[in-house]
Amino acid sequence: MSRYVISLGGNALGNNAQEQHELLKGVARPIARLIKEGHEVVIVHGNGPQVGMINLAFTNYNVPDMPFPECGAMSEGYIGYDIQNALYNEFQKLGINKTILTVVSQVLVDQKDPRFLNPTKPIGKFYSKEEAEQIQKEYGYTMKEDAGRGYRRVVPSPLPIDLIEKEAVNTLINQGEVVICAGGGGIPVIKNDDGTLEGIAAVIDKDFASAKVAEIVNADYLIILTAVDNACINYKKEDEKKLEKVSVKELEQYIEQGQFAKGSMLPKIEACINFLKRKPMQKAIISSLDKAESAFKEKCGTIISMD
Secondary structure (H helix, E strand, O other): OOEEEEEEOHHHHOOOHHHHHHHHHHHHHHHHHHHHOOOEEEEEEOOHHHHHHHHHHHHHOOOOOOOHHHHHHHHHHHHHHHHHHHHHHHHHHHOOOOOEEEEOOEEEOOOOOHHHHOOOEEEEEEEOHHHHHHHHHHHOOEEEEOOOOOEEEEEOOOOOOEEOOHHHHHHHHHOOOEEEEOHHHOEEEEEOOOOOEEEOOOOOOHHHHHHHHHHHOOOOEEEEEEOOOOOEEOOOOOOOEEOOEEEHHHHHHHHHOOOOOOOOHHHHHHHHHHHHHHOOOOEEEEEEHHHHHHHHOOOOOEEEEOO
16 A cells, blocks of 8 residues: 555646536546555645636626635635545445545745745736736736746745644544645745744645645655646657656756756656655656556656655
């Protein structure tokens, strides 16, 4: 029996609630079969498009001051619900008797993290340059071009330090339940001098949060499921090469060469490296949602080990 932390990309969950509901049916099948085999599973998901839509919806309804941490909490709830629902229905087919719980999660960040000074995390839908300029003028958002696909709002993306609810998450896993936590990277909170927690307007990268969760729960595998089958070098060039089995040292060399895009593959690679440096005997895998079942068995994707 192994313990898996499975990270689902927010951009791979569709453009609206209806698409998300349908797509998660397909995602739930291989995860349910993995659990049927006796493995333990913790799920982390992204929320970039979803939290952006929530925030924009409140703005459009003349509620411009809806705090961003609350928007993140809403996204954890509704995405978590869809995952719970999809998994529960698969459990009924397979005769699995387990509870699936979404833990609305606060993730501690450092208020002095320099990433607060340079907003980089894209959220919400894509816009044309003209639309982005209008949104920036009207709402004061920071808008940046994202990987040649258009313009999106960006917010700070501090690094995760700790999962506030980690004791509860570990207790649930050890009791054999399926846990969804740190959705969208978790709700970023800072710790004040008096020990109280305060939510802050930012989005933690869900891949870094997934690596932190995998470390905290002592996972055997960190699985990052995204829109592509493998990480690649020389991406979209004539000599493009899929990475299959690769070491941390090799990946660090590729990072120095600038092989991975900052807004997409680079944080996934860095998250895997962070996890393996803390848990050197474990493995990390990057693959697509479509190839999830094979990735769980190390039969496809980019399989990363310390050596």
